[in-house]
Amino acid sequence: MDGKTFHLDDGKKETPIEQGKRYVDALLKRIGDRPISELNISFKGIPEPPDELYKMLEYLLEEFIDETEEKYIEALMLATQTSYENGLYQFAYVQYHMLFMTAVYYALLKVSILHEDDLYKAIYYLLKDRSSDFWNESNKKAGKLYFGSFAIISESDVFMLLRIVGLDNSLLGELQKLVKERNRYAHANGQLQLTSDELFMEAIRGYNGLIQRVVELLKEELIDFYKKIIRDPNFYDPDIRAYSDPDEQIVQEFIKEYSISRTEMNWLRKIKLSDFDNCEGKTEIKSLHSALIHYYRELTQDDYQPFDDPYVLYKYKNNAVEFVEKELEISSYECGKEGGEFPVYFCPECGEEQLAYDADNHRYHCFACDENFTDEDLTFCERCGALMRRDGELSICQNCIEEMARE
Numbered sequence: 001m002d003g004k005t006f007h008l009d010d011g012k013k014e015t016p017i018e019q020g021k022r023y024v025d026a027l028l029k030r031i032g033d034r035p036i037s038e039l040n041i042s043f044k045g046i047p048e049p050p051d052e053l054y055k056m057l058e059y060l061l062e063e064f065i066d067e068t069e070e071k072y073i074e075a076l077m078l079a080t081q082t083s084y085e086n087g088l089y090q091f092a093y094v095q096y097h098m099l100f101m102t103a104v105y106y107a108l109l110k111v112s113i114l115h116e117d118d119l120y121k122a123i124y125y126l127l128k129d130r131s132s133d134f135w136n137e138s139n140k141k142a143g144k145l146y147f148g149s150f151a152i153i154s155e156s157d158v159f160m161l162l163r164i165v166g167l168d169n170s171l172l173g174e175l176q177k178l179v180k181e182r183n184r185y186a187h188a189n190g191q192l193q194l195t196s197d198e199l200f201m202e203a204i205r206g207y208n209g210l211i212q213r214v215v216e217l218l219k220e221e222l223i224d225f226y227k228k229i230i231r232d233p234n235f236y237d238p239d240i241r242a243y244s245d246p247d248e249q250i251v252q253e254f255i256k257e258y259s260i261s262r263t264e265m266n267w268l269r270k271i272k273l274s275d276f277d278n279c280e281g282k283t284e285i286k287s288l289h290s291a292l293i294h295y296y297r298e299l300t301q302d303d304y305q306p307f308d309d310p311y312v313l314y315k316y317k318n319n320a321v322e323f324v325e326k327e328l329e330i331s332s333y334e335c336g337k338e339g340g341e342f343p344v345y346f347c348p349e350c351g352e353e354q355l356a357y358d359a360d361n362h363r364y365h366c367f368a369c370d371e372n373f374t375d376e377d378l379t380f381c382e383r384c385g386a387l388m389r390r391d392g393e394l395s396i397c398q399n400c401i402e403e404m405a406r407e
């Protein structure tokens with residue numbers, strides 16, 4: 001993408017939010033529905049963006065409520081990255097500020113769930129006769145507050161709502177300073193002030209440190225909230241809950257429902273399974289909590305392999321078919337229709353048809369006897385195609401040898 005084709009009209013007066021929004025809209029129009037990975041972004045000798053530039057994503061949600069939310073955050077991230085890669089630090093900065101504010105709004109959304117009454121009072125105190133605008137249906141999505149609901153409050157005032165969860169003066173001061181600084185940079189005065197990579201990254205690190213402090217305000221309460229939810233029969237009882245599959249239940253009814261970020265999930269996954277030992281429904285509760293741990297692991301571990309995950313091995317015990325369909329995402333129906341091979345075989349160790357093959361990692365696991373094999377251990381019989389242990393040069397299975405001997 002050629003960054004030079006973007007021109008901001010310096011003569012026009014607009015607020016920083018309008019400016020950012022226009023920039024993002026223009027970008028969305030250009031990229032259309034294509035995923036970021038398909039875009040051919042040109043690099044102009046400027047170093048690849050450091051990891052710190054993507055840090056804010058760890059404070060934003062993992063499961064999007066709808067496509068609009070996903071697109072909005074994706075576009076902001078892409079705009080930040082593209083500006084950075086073109087050396088347009090000042091614009092990258094304004095866009096990163098918007099990502100930061102979005103993360104703050106998501107934190108406030110949690111405040112609205114944890115402290116409904118306090119939020120009601122605080123909004124009234126803050127907005128006075130305009131407070132009905134905040135609760136108006138037009139400021140909600142499907143009848144519920146969403147992150148954008150908070151955007152009608154001025155940026156430096158909106159932080160005041162964090163007082164409900166113990167925001168102190170020093171943090172408030174730093175947050176308000178950010179807004180002041182952003183206004184200075186975003187002012188359309190025809191001057192580019194933020195021109196060095198170093199200064200820019202210093203600002204980014206400032207944002208990353210502050211968002212961590214903001215979400216920490218909610219840490220203890222969120223952990224308690226999770227423990228309360230997961231111990232509620234409506235949530236854990238398979239006869240009542242929305243999804244019978246524990247993974248689905250945790251993803252849809254908790255991670256997605258409450259816009260849980262990666263950072264927050266990292267707190268929750270550290271809760272010990274044994275903490276639920278004395279609960280009614282502990283077996284179900286533990287399986288749901290294991291599902292959350294599993295989700296986090298899959299999300300964060302680059303070299304994640306399902307056969308190393310005890311949760312997966314336990315969950316699909318004697319159910320290799322479901323493992324292949326759900327975890328390896330290979331459909332037996334499509335294999336049958338299109339003639340592909342569905343990777344479940346008879347196990348050479350126990351004889352059960354429970355041996356699943358993970359072709360990406362060249363590994364086999366038997367969901368009946370728990371034996372593991374690799375490509376080096378097993379091969380297919382050249383005569384009948386059955387899976388067999390590798391035995392020197394000979395690739396004919398025992399059955400075939402016996403059959404041939406009889407003939």
Ligand SMILES: [Zn+2]
Nearest residue numbers: 347350366369
């Ligand atoms: Zn076996």
Ligand SMILES: [Zn+2]
Nearest residue numbers: 381384397400
């Ligand atoms: Zn054979």
